[in-house]
Every structure is written in structure tokens, then in C-alpha cells.
Amino acid sequence: MQTPPLPRSSRPRIGIPVRLSSSTDPDPRVAEANELFDYIVELVRDGGGEPVLLAAPAEPLEALDGVVLPGGGDLDPRSYGELPGEACYDVSPAQDELDLAVARWSIDAGLPVLGVCRGHQLLNVLYGGTLIQDMDPGTVAHREPAPVNGAGPWAWHEVEVQGGSKVAGLYGAGTAGVTVKIASGHHQAVGRVADGLVVTAVASDGTVEALEDPGRWVASVQWHPEARELPAEERLAPFRAFVEICREYRTIAS
Template identity: 80%
Template structure:
């Protein structure tokens, strides 16, 4: 079943799977991820959508798009590895919910946007793998912390490929020029093997895969957090408003 959303005339209905881990968890990253989930819901609403909070993958036929948010680590067994010590908040119910929403949304032809964990989940769903814990390198992807990611964001720039779906979320709309954006980064995992069927549309200076997309359908993902509260309000809202427009166009074409 799903949590009912109050229908709003003319607004696309975008599903987002709820977070199942409690904010009371002693690991502060869990509460932080739940707070970011709330930001995403608010930005979708402010961007012109009617967010629908999903507790199962049922009822997707009534939706116009889906967003896969951040959260804890995927079970590495999903990509053929045993979990390492750095993995945190591995929740099999969350994995099952997110994967079911992603798979059924893609099968239904819905636009899908993955954010952080959602970016990694899409790569795994398509058959790729992840780096379970990134080694420090030339680009800081998280602030140094013994808890692997708790604390303030690391900030760095990424170049987004011209004409890509992700570039379109940041205003290029398929223009010839590439887009460079400063991002809020807080991840300790990354894409390792890029899945067949996905293409890389943004990378960091150290080669970390920062965005992916499916060239055959509207499925895209970013490793960073466009919803980070520290970003200027207009910059936070812009990619969500653009995704809402993608979903609105999809609904109008049915």
C-alpha cells in the first residue's frame, strides 16, 4: 500500500519510496538521510509536483515519475560481494522496496531520478557494482570523519556532459555546451563497474562516476545531493523543477 497524497489538479504525481530506518538510530547518518528525504519531498512539491510516499511498489500505474532518494548502503550481496566493515545501515527491506519501485517504474516507462543511494541502486539494478568504501584521493567526497560521512558536506565541481539528461536538469536543455556545477558531496561509496545499458554523464576530477543515465529512456541519477540545505534556494529547486517538467510532459503525452 502507499501513503495517500492529496491530489492536486494539473500536478504530476511523483512516487518516492519511504525510508524504513529510524532517525533514532545511534548512527547520525541515518537521521541525516531521513532529513534529506524530507527536503526532497518538499522540493518536489515546491517544483510543482504532487509527491506520493510509497511503502510498496503497488499503484505505480497512477504515477507520472519516481525519485529514488539517499540513505544507507545497499547490501553488497546484490552485486556479488560480501559486506565489508565500512557498510552501514544495510536494510534488506529498504533494498527490496527501492529496487521494486525502480524496476517497476522503468518497466512502466516512468521518468526516474536517482540521488546518491538511488544513483548507486540504479547501477546495481542494471547489473553494475560499487566500491564499498572509497580510499582518500585527490578529490574529497566526504569530510574526514571516523564515521565515514557524518558531518558537513565536502564541496567540489563536476562537469556534466553536454546534451545529457542530467545537464537538462541544470538548465542546459540539451545545449551544445557542457555544464559545470558545484556539488554537495557526502558519500563513502561509488560506482565501480558501470552497468551495461547506462552511460556516464558526469565525472569528478579523480574519475569518480558522478552521474549516469539510460540513453534509451528517461532514467538518470546523480551521486551528489542537489537537495542540500546549504545550497542557495534557487539552485536547490532548479533540478527538481526540471524533473517535474519531464514528468509533466510524460503525463501529457499518454
């Protein structure tokens, strides 16, 4: 007699590819990225989702309702046709393989996908764009060299998010634009924007801060909405909104 399938959780199942680099790495940015990964898992759960940690490209993904692509080390520049410069750190072919495989499958399956920091850059590369390997200092500080007065490794600035965009919706703005105070900690940025993606938020120095696919629910932000230094409700809101988008997807798909 065949065993009946287990009942599906009422919580949308949100896939999140794990970070493969060890927090014991001498570069402190690796441990920071792993900590931020844990924060994202926590926020997905607190937002009403069921986090599903994905550790290998071959894992079955059919039961997922959405995917979050988190931050981490730099993508191998060879993935967008360049040789790695000296500023690149924690480049991991295994991590690239995992993240790209999950992203490709999710997009092909029509799942909602949210990219954060590295995930934002990865989506641009996956769609055929390029990255700036190391940003020159400009009129906007996008990272701090070290934590300042215990405030975390962030540079803080505001971005205007385009009204009617998917990211504006995550912040409850609907068809209106919204100003978001962001935690910024990146040394890389989107270079050439990929065909098939549109820019929905730009820093005052021209840095691309948000992207989306107008034909499906795929969106990304360069900043860290999960940063602990943000007020608790402000951290939770975009992840709770994304979980609800995934819940709607599951309802339509079923």
C-alpha cells in the same frame, strides 16, 4: 451505481520510496539521510509536483508520472555479488526490496526516473553494475568526517556535466555542458558501470558522478542537489525541471 473516479491532480504525481530506518539509530548518518529525504519531498512539491510516498513494494504505482529514488544507507553488497565489508552501514533488506521494486516497475513502465546518491548507486546495481564499498582517500574529498563550522556534512567540489545529457538539462544547460558545484557526502561509488547506462559526469579523480540510460528518461547523480547549504533557487531548479519532464510524460502517455 459506480462511483466516478476522482479527478486527477494537475500536478504530476512523483513517487518517492520512504526511508525505513529510524532517525533514532545511533549512527547519525541515518538521521541525516531521513532529513534529506524530507528535503526532496519538499522540493518536489515546491517544484510543482505532488509527492506520493511509497511505503511497500506492492503499492499501486499506475497513477504515477515519475519517480525519485532518494539517498540513504548502503545497498546490501550481495545484490551485486559481493560480501559486505566492515564499512557498510544501515544495510536494510526491506529498504533494498522497496527501492528496487519501485525502480524496476518505474523503468518497465517507461516513467521518468531520477536517482540521487543511493538512488544513483541503486540504478547502477539494478542495471547489472557494481559498487565500490568504501572509497580510498584520493585527490578529491567526497565526504567530511563531521560537520565543519556548522556547514553540514559535505565536501564541496565541482563536476563538469556532459552537454546534451539529461542531467545537464536539469540544470538548464540544454546541449551545452555545465559546471555544477556539488554537495558530496558519500563513502561509496559506482564500480563497474552497468551495460545500458552511460556516464555523463566524472569527478577529476575518476569517480562516476552521473549516469543515464540513453534509451529512456532514467538519470542519476551521486551528489545531493537537495542540500540545504545550496542557494534556494539552485536547490529547486533540478527538481522543478524533473517535474516538468514528468508533466510532459503524462501528456504523451494520455
